[in-house]
Amino acid sequence: SWLAAGVAPLAAALRAAGPDTQVWAWGPVQSSGWWARRMLHETTVHRADAELAAGVVPEVDPAVAADGIEEFLANLPVARRPAEHLASLPAGASLHLHATDCDGEWLIQIASGDGVTWSRGHAKATAAVRGPVAELLLFTYGRVPATDPRLTVFGDPALLETWQEKMAL
Numbered sequence: 549s550w551l552a553a554g555v556a557p558l559a560a561a562l563r564a565a566g567p568d569t570q571v572w573a574w575g576p577v578q579s580s581g582w583w584a585r586r587m588l589h590e591t592t593v594h595r596a597d598a599e600l601a602a603g604v605v606p607e608v609d610p611a612v613a614a615d616g617i618e619e620f621l622a623n624l625p626v627a628r629r630p631a632e633h634l635a636s637l638p639a640g641a642s643l644h645l646h647a648t649d650c651d652g653e654w655l656i657q658i659a660s661g662d663g664v665t666w667s668r669g670h671a672k673a674t675a676a677v678r679g680p681v682a683e684l685l686l687f688t689y690g691r692v693p694a695t696d697p698r699l700t701v702f703g704d705p706a707l708l709e710t711w712q713e714k715m716a717l
Contacts, residue, residue: 549582550703552622555601557689557700558587559638561708562580562583562584565577565580566580567580567584568580569580571583571699572650573586574622574626574627574628575622575623575626576622576623576625576626581632583683584613585619586623588612588627588671589612589614589615589616589619589620589689590612592608592616592685593616593685593686593691593717595691596673596691597607597691600691600692601709606682606683607682607688608681608685608686608707610647610649610650610652610680610681610682611650612646613649613650613681613682613684613685614652614681615684615714616654616688617645617652617654617681617684617685617688618654618668619634620688620689620717621654621656621664621666621688622663624715625664628715629717630695630715630717631717632716633714633715634658634664634714636710636714637658637664637710637711637714638658638674638707638710639658639659639717640658640660641658641674641675641704641707641709642656642657642671642673642674642675643655643656643658643673643674643675643676643707643708644656644671644672644673644676644677645676645684645685645688646676646677646678647679647680647681648680648681649680649681649682651679652668652681653668653669653670654666654667654668654669655667655668655669655671655673656673656699666717673703674703674704674707675701675702675703675704675705675707675708675711676701676702676703677694677699677700677702677708678699678701678702679696679698679699680698680701683684683696683698683699684699687699687712688715689716689717690712690715690717691716692710692714693712694708694709707715
């Protein structure tokens, strides 16, 4: 009931502010639109947590899942827990995510030091994960392992394990 009671005030505040109102945010975009997007993906992933705990396969709209991957990657350098571990990822390695049910491919490149860059598109990588975009979203957040039967892995599985260990939110 506490969670449900918060939905209407949050939605009303975000609608009243519009997407471009400047507000504090821990992410790279300081706007109310950033918070609306963040709350969509936060709610989606935690709903999936509850469904997984209940033994239910989460269903996530492909457009929401694809945007969730991009939102995760955009926030990665400033998200507290993952940012603390970026330097422990293998410099020069790369990860390719390939959606099978929508137009979605992402290349994540691990830079030396403490950075990652990402872009949309197809490219060879140190490791690749291919599958439905909802499962890729849940993989990215550390909710399903690369060994999930709905996913296909190519390349170095150790990189995928390290990614999930260090980047899961």
